[in-house]
Amino acid sequence: MNKVVAHGFPCVLCASISLSNCGLGMCPSSVTFVCLLKEGFRKPERKFGVVVVGVGRAGSVRIRDLRNPHASSAYLNLIGFVSRRELGNIDDVQQISLENALSSPEVEVAYICSESSSHEDYIRQFLNAGKHVLVEYPMTLSWAAAQDLWKLAEQKGKVLHEEHVELLMEEFAFLKKEVVGKELLKGSLLFTAGPLEEERFGFPAFSGISRLTWLVSLFGELSLISATLEERKEDQHMKMTVCLETENKSPLTWIEEKGPGLKRNRHLSFHFKSGSLENMPNVGVNKNIFLKDQNIFVQKLLGQFSEEELAAEKKRILHCLWLAEEIQKYCCSEK
Secondary structure: OOOEOHHHOEOOEOOOOOOOOOOOOOOOOOOOEOOOOOOOOOOOOOOEEEEEEOOOHHHHHHHHHHHOOOOHHHHEEEEEEEOOOOOOEEOOEEEOOHHHHHHOOOOOEEEEOOOHHHHHHHHHHHHHOOOEEEEOOOOOOOHHHHHHHHHHHHHHOOOEEEOOHHHHOHHHHHHHHHHOOOOEEEEEEEEEEOOOOHHHHOOHHHHOHHHHHHHHHHHOOOEEEEEEEEEEHHHOEEEEEEEEEOOOOOEEEEEEEEOOOOOOEEEEEEEEOOEEEEOOOOOOOOOOHHHHHHHHHHHHHOOOOOHHHHHHHHHHHHHHHHHHHHHHHHHHHHO
Protein backbone atom coordinates (compact mmCIF):
# COMPACT_ATOMS: atom_id res chain seq x y z
CA MET A 1 0.00 0.00 0.00
CA ASN A 2 1.19 3.54 -0.74
CA LYS A 3 1.01 6.14 1.97
CA VAL A 4 1.50 9.75 0.90
CA VAL A 5 1.89 12.34 3.62
CA ALA A 6 3.20 15.84 4.27
CA HIS A 7 5.36 17.62 1.66
CA GLY A 8 4.18 15.30 -1.10
CA PHE A 9 6.75 12.63 -0.24
CA PRO A 10 5.81 8.95 -0.15
CA CYS A 11 6.07 7.60 3.37
CA VAL A 12 9.41 5.96 4.20
CA LEU A 13 7.58 3.41 6.33
CA CYS A 14 4.28 1.94 5.26
CA ALA A 15 2.43 -0.05 7.91
CA SER A 16 -0.17 -0.12 10.59
CA ILE A 17 1.70 1.49 13.45
CA SER A 18 0.81 1.16 17.12
CA LEU A 19 2.24 4.00 19.16
CA SER A 20 2.16 1.87 22.28
CA ASN A 21 4.94 -0.33 20.92
CA CYS A 22 8.02 1.76 21.61
CA GLY A 23 7.40 5.47 21.96
CA LEU A 24 7.12 6.09 18.23
CA GLY A 25 5.76 2.66 17.38
CA MET A 26 8.73 1.57 15.32
CA CYS A 27 8.96 -2.09 16.26
CA PRO A 28 10.30 -4.26 13.44
CA SER A 29 7.53 -6.79 13.89
CA SER A 30 4.91 -4.21 12.90
CA VAL A 31 6.74 -2.20 10.26
CA THR A 32 7.20 -3.01 6.59
CA PHE A 33 9.98 -1.11 4.87
CA VAL A 34 9.15 0.18 1.42
CA CYS A 35 11.61 0.69 -1.40
CA LEU A 36 10.88 4.21 -2.58
CA LEU A 37 12.73 3.80 -5.84
CA LYS A 38 10.82 0.90 -7.27
CA GLU A 39 8.20 1.48 -9.94
CA GLY A 40 5.19 3.41 -8.67
CA PHE A 41 7.11 5.65 -6.25
CA ARG A 42 8.47 9.07 -7.14
CA LYS A 43 12.10 9.82 -6.49
CA PRO A 44 12.64 12.41 -3.76
CA GLU A 45 12.46 15.99 -4.94
CA ARG A 46 15.54 16.83 -2.89
CA LYS A 47 18.23 15.20 -0.78
CA PHE A 48 19.56 16.27 2.60
CA GLY A 49 23.35 16.57 2.75
CA VAL A 50 24.76 14.50 5.63
CA VAL A 51 28.03 14.45 7.53
CA VAL A 52 28.92 11.64 9.97
CA VAL A 53 30.85 12.71 13.08
CA GLY A 54 32.88 9.80 14.48
CA VAL A 55 33.77 6.66 12.56
CA GLY A 56 33.80 3.95 15.22
CA ARG A 57 31.37 1.03 15.09
CA ALA A 58 28.18 3.13 14.93
CA GLY A 59 29.65 5.72 12.56
CA SER A 60 30.93 3.02 10.19
CA VAL A 61 27.50 1.38 10.09
CA ARG A 62 25.88 4.76 9.43
CA ILE A 63 28.25 5.41 6.51
CA ARG A 64 27.52 1.95 5.10
CA ASP A 65 23.76 2.51 5.26
CA LEU A 66 24.03 5.97 3.72
CA ARG A 67 26.05 4.62 0.78
CA ASN A 68 23.73 1.71 0.03
CA PRO A 69 20.47 2.09 -1.95
CA HIS A 70 18.01 1.82 0.94
CA ALA A 71 14.61 3.51 1.16
CA SER A 72 15.55 6.36 3.48
CA SER A 73 19.04 6.71 1.98
CA ALA A 74 17.36 7.93 -1.21
CA TYR A 75 16.57 11.15 0.69
CA LEU A 76 20.12 11.60 1.97
CA ASN A 77 23.41 12.55 0.34
CA LEU A 78 26.57 11.61 2.24
CA ILE A 79 28.94 14.58 2.01
CA GLY A 80 31.75 13.22 4.18
CA PHE A 81 32.84 12.35 7.71
CA VAL A 82 34.49 14.19 10.60
CA SER A 83 37.12 12.56 12.81
CA ARG A 84 39.80 13.74 15.23
CA ARG A 85 42.13 11.27 13.51
CA GLU A 86 43.66 12.01 10.13
CA LEU A 87 42.12 9.28 7.99
CA GLY A 88 41.84 10.86 4.54
CA ASN A 89 39.16 8.75 2.84
CA ILE A 90 37.16 5.72 3.96
CA ASP A 91 35.70 3.67 1.10
CA ASP A 92 35.80 6.75 -1.14
CA VAL A 93 34.04 8.92 1.46
CA GLN A 94 36.12 12.02 2.11
CA GLN A 95 37.14 13.35 5.50
CA ILE A 96 36.23 16.99 6.10
CA SER A 97 37.04 19.32 8.97
CA LEU A 98 34.51 20.12 11.68
CA GLU A 99 34.70 23.77 10.67
CA ASN A 100 33.78 22.95 7.07
CA ALA A 101 30.94 20.67 8.18
CA LEU A 102 29.49 23.45 10.34
CA SER A 103 29.83 26.19 7.72
CA SER A 104 29.00 24.33 4.51
CA PRO A 105 25.49 25.03 3.13
CA GLU A 106 25.62 21.58 1.53
CA VAL A 107 25.61 19.95 4.97
CA GLU A 108 22.08 20.01 6.36
CA VAL A 109 22.26 17.00 8.70
CA ALA A 110 24.83 15.75 11.22
CA TYR A 111 25.00 12.18 12.52
CA ILE A 112 26.78 12.33 15.90
CA CYS A 113 28.45 8.94 16.45
CA SER A 114 31.32 9.93 18.72
CA GLU A 115 31.81 8.93 22.38
CA SER A 116 29.02 10.03 24.71
CA SER A 117 31.08 12.66 26.55
CA SER A 118 31.34 14.71 23.32
CA HIS A 119 27.69 14.53 22.26
CA GLU A 120 26.44 17.67 23.99
CA ASP A 121 29.08 19.94 22.47
CA TYR A 122 28.66 18.55 18.95
CA ILE A 123 24.85 18.78 19.10
CA ARG A 124 25.02 22.39 20.27
CA GLN A 125 27.47 23.37 17.54
CA PHE A 126 25.48 21.78 14.72
CA LEU A 127 22.13 23.11 15.92
CA ASN A 128 23.58 26.61 16.22
CA ALA A 129 24.89 26.18 12.66
CA GLY A 130 21.34 25.42 11.50
CA LYS A 131 21.73 21.66 10.96
CA HIS A 132 19.39 18.79 11.83
CA VAL A 133 20.94 16.29 14.25
CA LEU A 134 20.77 12.53 14.72
CA VAL A 135 22.72 11.43 17.80
CA GLU A 136 23.50 8.01 19.23
CA TYR A 137 22.20 7.49 22.78
CA PRO A 138 22.63 8.98 25.30
CA MET A 139 22.28 12.42 23.72
CA THR A 140 23.87 14.01 26.80
CA LEU A 141 25.20 13.02 30.21
CA SER A 142 22.94 15.58 31.88
CA TRP A 143 19.16 15.90 32.06
CA ALA A 144 19.33 19.70 32.15
CA ALA A 145 21.62 19.79 29.11
CA ALA A 146 19.18 17.60 27.15
CA GLN A 147 16.31 19.96 27.97
CA ASP A 148 18.41 22.92 26.88
CA LEU A 149 19.36 21.28 23.58
CA TRP A 150 15.75 20.41 22.79
CA LYS A 151 14.78 24.04 23.37
CA LEU A 152 17.60 25.08 21.04
CA ALA A 153 16.39 22.65 18.36
CA GLU A 154 12.87 24.05 18.64
CA GLN A 155 14.16 27.63 18.41
CA LYS A 156 16.15 26.75 15.29
CA GLY A 157 13.30 24.73 13.78
CA LYS A 158 15.52 21.66 13.44
CA VAL A 159 15.04 17.95 14.12
CA LEU A 160 16.93 16.55 17.12
CA HIS A 161 16.69 12.76 17.09
CA GLU A 162 18.18 10.44 19.70
CA GLU A 163 18.82 6.95 18.37
CA HIS A 164 17.35 4.04 20.32
CA VAL A 165 18.03 0.91 18.29
CA GLU A 166 17.30 -1.25 21.35
CA LEU A 167 13.61 -0.50 20.74
CA LEU A 168 13.95 -1.84 17.19
CA MET A 169 15.33 -5.21 18.26
CA GLU A 170 13.45 -8.48 17.87
CA GLU A 171 13.89 -9.09 21.61
CA PHE A 172 12.06 -5.90 22.51
CA ALA A 173 9.23 -6.64 20.09
CA PHE A 174 8.87 -10.06 21.73
CA LEU A 175 8.87 -8.58 25.23
CA LYS A 176 6.31 -5.92 24.31
CA LYS A 177 3.90 -8.60 23.14
CA GLU A 178 4.56 -10.71 26.23
CA VAL A 179 3.87 -7.98 28.81
CA VAL A 180 0.94 -6.19 27.18
CA GLY A 181 -2.19 -6.35 29.32
CA LYS A 182 -0.42 -8.16 32.18
CA GLU A 183 -0.14 -6.92 35.75
CA LEU A 184 3.49 -6.90 36.91
CA LEU A 185 4.24 -8.16 40.41
CA LYS A 186 8.03 -7.79 40.29
CA GLY A 187 10.87 -7.95 37.82
CA SER A 188 14.60 -7.75 37.27
CA LEU A 189 17.00 -7.06 34.42
CA LEU A 190 20.71 -7.89 34.65
CA PHE A 191 23.16 -6.81 31.95
CA THR A 192 26.77 -7.98 31.82
CA ALA A 193 29.60 -6.87 29.53
CA GLY A 194 33.27 -6.01 29.39
CA PRO A 195 34.72 -2.83 30.94
CA LEU A 196 33.73 0.60 29.62
CA GLU A 197 35.58 3.87 30.17
CA GLU A 198 33.40 6.16 32.27
CA GLU A 199 35.34 9.24 31.12
CA ARG A 200 34.27 8.59 27.52
CA PHE A 201 30.86 6.97 27.91
CA GLY A 202 29.53 8.36 31.17
CA PHE A 203 28.33 6.97 34.49
CA PRO A 204 26.91 3.40 34.17
CA ALA A 205 23.32 4.67 34.39
CA PHE A 206 23.97 6.73 31.24
CA SER A 207 26.11 4.24 29.31
CA GLY A 208 23.47 1.60 30.12
CA ILE A 209 20.48 3.81 29.39
CA SER A 210 19.19 1.43 26.70
CA ARG A 211 18.29 -1.06 29.45
CA LEU A 212 16.53 1.68 31.40
CA THR A 213 14.69 2.64 28.21
CA TRP A 214 13.50 -0.96 27.84
CA LEU A 215 12.03 -0.93 31.36
CA VAL A 216 10.34 2.45 30.92
CA SER A 217 8.95 1.48 27.50
CA LEU A 218 7.60 -1.80 28.88
CA PHE A 219 6.22 -0.64 32.23
CA GLY A 220 5.80 3.15 32.07
CA GLU A 221 7.46 5.89 34.07
CA LEU A 222 9.44 4.67 37.07
CA SER A 223 10.44 6.00 40.49
CA LEU A 224 13.89 5.56 41.98
CA ILE A 225 13.94 3.81 45.36
CA SER A 226 17.68 3.21 45.84
CA ALA A 227 20.94 2.67 43.97
CA THR A 228 24.40 1.37 44.83
CA LEU A 229 27.68 1.15 42.94
CA GLU A 230 30.38 -1.36 43.83
CA GLU A 231 33.75 -0.76 42.17
CA ARG A 232 37.10 -2.51 42.06
CA LYS A 233 38.99 -0.11 39.86
CA GLU A 234 42.20 -2.12 40.04
CA ASP A 235 40.29 -5.02 38.42
CA GLN A 236 38.22 -2.80 36.06
CA HIS A 237 35.11 -4.29 37.66
CA MET A 238 31.92 -2.51 38.63
CA LYS A 239 28.38 -3.48 39.63
CA MET A 240 25.49 -1.02 39.78
CA THR A 241 22.26 -2.15 41.45
CA VAL A 242 19.18 0.03 41.03
CA CYS A 243 15.83 -0.49 42.74
CA LEU A 244 12.93 1.07 40.85
CA GLU A 245 9.17 1.09 41.25
CA THR A 246 6.32 1.31 38.74
CA GLU A 247 3.38 3.65 39.18
CA ASN A 248 1.50 0.65 40.64
CA LYS A 249 4.28 0.17 43.24
CA SER A 250 5.65 -2.99 41.62
CA PRO A 251 9.40 -3.37 42.25
CA LEU A 252 11.93 -3.58 39.40
CA THR A 253 15.63 -4.26 39.89
CA TRP A 254 18.14 -3.17 37.25
CA ILE A 255 21.73 -4.41 37.52
CA GLU A 256 24.68 -3.44 35.31
CA GLU A 257 27.83 -5.49 35.87
CA LYS A 258 30.98 -4.94 33.80
CA GLY A 259 34.46 -6.35 34.00
CA PRO A 260 37.12 -8.35 32.15
CA GLY A 261 35.88 -11.74 31.04
CA LEU A 262 32.18 -10.91 31.39
CA LYS A 263 30.24 -11.76 28.25
CA ARG A 264 27.73 -9.33 26.80
CA ASN A 265 24.40 -10.75 27.92
CA ARG A 266 20.97 -9.94 29.34
CA HIS A 267 19.20 -11.91 32.03
CA LEU A 268 15.62 -10.96 32.80
CA SER A 269 12.86 -12.15 35.08
CA PHE A 270 9.34 -10.71 35.08
CA HIS A 271 6.60 -12.08 37.32
CA PHE A 272 2.97 -11.29 36.57
CA LYS A 273 -0.30 -12.26 38.20
CA SER A 274 -0.91 -14.51 35.20
CA GLY A 275 2.53 -16.16 35.06
CA SER A 276 6.25 -15.53 34.69
CA LEU A 277 8.79 -14.78 31.99
CA GLU A 278 12.31 -16.02 32.75
CA ASN A 279 15.10 -15.02 30.37
CA MET A 280 14.88 -14.37 26.67
CA PRO A 281 14.19 -17.08 24.11
CA ASN A 282 15.93 -17.01 20.75
CA VAL A 283 13.65 -14.72 18.77
CA GLY A 284 15.77 -14.20 15.67
CA VAL A 285 18.61 -12.05 14.39
CA ASN A 286 18.45 -8.27 14.63
CA LYS A 287 18.83 -7.00 11.09
CA ASN A 288 19.51 -3.44 9.96
CA ILE A 289 18.49 -1.81 13.24
CA PHE A 290 20.52 1.33 12.52
CA LEU A 291 18.89 1.55 9.10
CA LYS A 292 15.45 1.25 10.72
CA ASP A 293 16.41 4.11 13.02
CA GLN A 294 17.48 6.14 9.99
CA ASN A 295 14.07 5.53 8.44
CA ILE A 296 12.45 7.05 11.53
CA PHE A 297 14.79 10.03 11.37
CA VAL A 298 13.99 10.69 7.72
CA GLN A 299 10.29 10.57 8.51
CA LYS A 300 10.91 13.31 11.05
CA LEU A 301 12.79 15.36 8.45
CA LEU A 302 9.79 15.03 6.14
CA GLY A 303 7.30 16.02 8.85
CA GLN A 304 5.59 12.64 8.96
CA PHE A 305 5.10 12.46 12.73
CA SER A 306 2.45 14.34 14.68
CA GLU A 307 3.28 16.75 17.48
CA GLU A 308 1.72 14.28 19.92
CA GLU A 309 4.00 11.45 18.77
CA LEU A 310 7.11 13.61 19.01
CA ALA A 311 6.10 14.91 22.44
CA ALA A 312 5.58 11.36 23.75
CA GLU A 313 9.04 10.32 22.53
CA LYS A 314 10.66 13.42 24.03
CA LYS A 315 8.92 12.80 27.36
CA ARG A 316 10.21 9.21 27.50
CA ILE A 317 13.78 10.19 26.60
CA LEU A 318 13.89 13.00 29.17
CA HIS A 319 12.40 10.74 31.85
CA CYS A 320 15.13 8.15 31.25
CA LEU A 321 17.86 10.81 31.33
CA TRP A 322 16.39 12.22 34.56
CA LEU A 323 16.37 8.75 36.12
CA ALA A 324 19.97 8.15 35.02
CA GLU A 325 21.08 11.41 36.62
CA GLU A 326 19.19 10.66 39.85
CA ILE A 327 20.80 7.20 39.97
CA GLN A 328 24.23 8.79 39.58
CA LYS A 329 23.51 11.26 42.38
CA TYR A 330 22.26 8.48 44.65
CA CYS A 331 25.32 6.31 44.04
CA CYS A 332 27.72 9.21 44.58
CA SER A 333 25.99 10.21 47.82
CA GLU A 334 26.39 6.65 49.13
CA LYS A 335 30.19 6.68 48.71
